[in-house]
Amino acid sequence: MASLPILKILEESHVSPPPATVHDGVLPLTFFDIIWLSFSPVHHLFFYELPSVTKTHFIETIVPNLKQSLSITLQHFFPFSGNLIVFPDRKPEIRYAEGDSVAFTVAESTLDFDDLIGNHPRECGKFYCLIPLSPESTKELDHVKISVFSVQVTLFPNSGISxxxxxxHTLGDATTRFCFLKAWTSIARSGSDESFLANGTLPVFDRVVNYPKIDEIYLKNLEVETTFFKKEFQPPRLSEPTDKVRATFILTRIVIDRLKKWVLTRIPTLPYVSSFTVLCAYVWSCIAKSRNDELEMFGFMVDCRVRIDPPIPAAYFGNCVALCMSTAKTDLLTGNEGFLNAAKLLGENLHMMLTHENGVVTDRWPFDGLFSQGMPTTKMGVAGTPKLKFYDTDFGWGRPVKHETISIDYNDSVSLSACKDSNGDLEIGSGKADVAADVAAEMGGMVGQSGVDDELHLSVSRNSFEDIQGINGWNLEIWHVSIHRFWKAISGVLSLYPCRLRNQKFWRENKVLECAKLLGENLHKMLTDKDGVMKEKWAYMGLVAQGMPMTSTGVAKTPKLRFYDMNFGRKWEAKKAKMDLDGL
Known part of the structure; x- marks a missing residue:
């Protein structure tokens, strides 16, 4: 019997601003936008849990509301419904004309909603059908026209929507996209733009960024005529099959603060230390340990709105970010001092950029002199910022249960955002290939590099045990780890991360059930053995008949013993943060 398609297109339409509400307009691009001309598109995916949603309600209520509110939003953010116009001999622009629109796709999926919204590794290819494709570019007589924005709404019957x-990317940076989403969600919740106009902020379209010399430098280095006119240009697209898996790692505020304390203690003269640079150093050094490259490059974006003199309005529409890049030999990032070296390099380079005598904007191509040590084999970066609360995008059904930045799959980037469930914690999204297990292991082990102790503390919410479908949503709280092989073993047993080159049985759809079956059968066999639990033989006899395991692990203690009930009087209580981490 043939399997059902995982996606069914229900409707393909277009959404425009309300008639006669927007005049034809042109938004010239600045060098902040031009650098993204041939870059891959940006894909964001939001999942909303609606257990009682039916197809009828979806088609008759949810979709019309989204379309109507999007139309009103486009009235205030007209470039989203326009087109990118690229010329061979002058600056590109985003152009809107009456009738321009946003492609709007409505679909239904049979994919497992609960699987998609988990933090555990999932096949990257599963997500690609849930994001709208960029329409193909069209070549006119004297220009190339490219659509800049599209939307896809997908129903998961009796589960939710995405x-x-x-x-x-020339349309705008993360700040611009977030302002657009805030407006759209506000209008969707209220049914009109009255609340948005009263409490929100309208975008600033004035091209207050005016550096014509830098514009020319960027256009020259991008070779626009060759890229767009001497050959047919089409935006890159994600496609299956892929060997990549997508996983989300939660880094708690307490761990971030300990990492900062460690850096400040070990490198007290470092001119710039922040949660962001420490986190980037943490990720960079972890991933470097999973590779065999000679040279690595790491980059992240710096918002320039408040860093240009005079400052740019916070609601400025478009891109207004500069790239801060660092390169290092891989062996500098992989030793015992790897994390500290990464933090030092990133902190120094960011400080140098922010305190440059000419400011964050310089009249030169940003890649000049960057590769003096050679061309890095690996180029990775960070997409997103925890300052923008994407988990607050509520269309009227509550906050999203998961937000994914799918476009990190184009390269070796990771996504970074504020955590859904707690202030101060951060979500790190990664779409890696078959090195995912090693990356997970290093990310678990990095916190303990100082050698204070080798203890791993996991906190698993009880709700996860109530429903087998919720196991993939277990909340792991990493307090302190320094034996990364132990972390690999634990992650394999719990099936929270794929065990590459170990036991592929645990890397299938039923991975949790496989683990539960194996543990349950062995425990049952032990408890019901006719000779009892005590035997007159060496306990390990025959245990390694299949071969010696590469890793072994076990569980200490039991929840039946209430250690947190210990009270020595004077209302002293055992505290959760019981480990002495002063050594950090």
């Missing part, structure tokens, strides 16, 4: 968005 909203996927694709935009050309």
């Amino acid at each position: 909203i996927g968005m694709t935009n050309h």
Whole structure:
């Protein structure tokens, strides 16, 4: 019997601003936008849990509301419904004309909603059908026209919906996209733009960024005529099959603060230390340990709105970010001092950029002199910022249960955002290939590099035990780890991360059931053995008949013993943060 398709297109339409509400307009691109001309599109995906949603309600209520509210939003953010126009001999622009629109796709999926919203590794290819494709570019007589924004809304019957968005990067940076989403969600919740106009902020379209010399430098280095006119240009697209898996790692505020304390203690003269740079150093050094490259490059974006003199309005529409890049030999990042070396390099380079005598904007191509040590084999970066609360995008059904930045699959980037469930914690999204297990292991082990102790503390919410479907949502709280092989073993047993080159049985769809079956059968066999639990033989006899395991692990203690009930009087209580981490 043939399997059902995982996605069924229900409707393909277009959404425009309300008639006669927007005049034809042109938004010239600045060098902040131009650098993204041939870059891959940006894909964001939001999942909303609606257990009682039916197809009828979805088609008759949810979709019309999204379309109507999007139309009103486009009235205030007209470039989203326009097109990127690229010329061979002058600056590109985003152009809107009456009738321009946003492609709007409505679909239904049979994919497992609960699987998609988990933090555990999932096949990257599963997500690609949930994001709208960028329409193909069209070549006119004297220009190339490229659509800049599209939307796809997908129903998961009796589970929820997803909203996927694709935009050309020249349209705007994360701040611009977030302002657009705040407006759209506000209008969707209230049914009109009255609340948004009263409490929100309208975008600033004035091209207050005016550096014509830098614009020319960027256009020259991008070789626009060759890229767009001497050959047919089409935006890159994600496609299956892929060997990549997508996972989310939660880094708690307490761990971030300990990492900062460690850096400040070990490198007290470092001019710039922040949660962001420490986190980037943490990720960079972890991933470097999973590779065999000679040279690595790491980059992240710096918002320039408040760093240009005079400052740019916070609601400035478009891109207004500069790239801060660092390169290092891999062996500098992989030793015992790897994390500290990464933190030092990133902190020094960011400080140098922010305190440069000419400011964050310089009249030169940003990649000049960057590769003096050679061309890095690996180039990775960070997409997103914890300052923008994407988990607050509520269309009227509550906050999303998961937000994914799908576009990190184009390269070796990771996504970074504020955590859904707690202030101060951060979510790190990674779409890696078959090194995912090693990356997970290093990310678990990095916190303990100082050698204070070798203890791993996991906190698993009880709700996860109530329903087998919720196991993939276990909340792991990493307090302190320094034996990364132990972390690999634990992650394999619990099936929270794939065990590459170990036991592929645990890397299938039923991985949790396989583990539960194996543990349950062995425990049952032990408890019901006719000779009892005590035997007159060496306990390990025959245990390694299949071969010696590469890793072994076990569980200490039992929840039946209430250690947290210990009270020595004077209302002293055992505290959760019981480990002495002063050594950090």
